[in-house]
Amino acid sequence: MAEGVRPEKCVVAVDGPSGSGKSTVSRRLAAAVDGVYLDTGAMYRAVTWAVLQAGADLADPDSIAKIALETELSIGTDPAAPHFAANGINVDAPIRGAEVTAAVSAVAAVPSVRKHLVALQQAIIVGHPRIVVEGRDIASVVAPDADLKIYLTASSAARAQRRSAENASDVAATEADLTRRDTLDSSRAADPLRQATDAVEVDTTGMGIDEVVAYVLRLLNSKVSS
Secondary structure, eight states: OOTTOOOSSEEEEEEOOTTSSHHHHHHHHHHHTTOEEEEHHHHHHHHHHHHHHTTOOTTOHHHHHHHHHHOOEEEEOOTTSOEEEETTEEOTTGGGSHHHHHHHHHHHTOHHHHHHHHHHHHHHHHTOSEEEEEESSIIIIIOTTOSEEEEEEOOHHHHHHHHHHHHTOOHHHHHHHHHHHHHHHHHOSSSOOOOOTTOEEEEOTTOOHHHHHHHHHHHHHHHHTO
């Protein structure tokens, strides 16, 4: 897609495990097409923050579901400055903390929570002509009719290096936590992490961000112009 050219309408689904580059690539892609950006993982994190604030038992799916349905989410979709609030409180910082990170897979595994948030996500998609949506079940569940489906991946070592650089954390501990989350996300009964059959896999292990974004833009151009 030439610089300055954008499709009139497009939905791009970007799935993949943590540390594969989804957020950076998706935000850059959304800006390139003059569209909006939706981080569905942050929605689950915001609900998880609310669950933890309420002191709910993470082993009690009914309590988790009740809090999720009662939590009012405010979602900013500007790729240059995405933001999230839960019940009127800005949660951009706490949802990236260790406590939420450790608990989010348990909350995201509750089927009624997923059903509720998927409906919200689909409503947001319908409301925007050009949108890039990132998560773990976008191509398979949230936007199965997306114009382009991308599955970003990278080696576990590369993903751990990236995430530890972001969080100033120990690489080995980060890799162990990523492996834990990969296992939980890919083995849950409701909407597990998996590559959609018609998604294009992009291994970002040896690629820079500019290279990945340029490649995905070329794929999008071929899709929307065909």
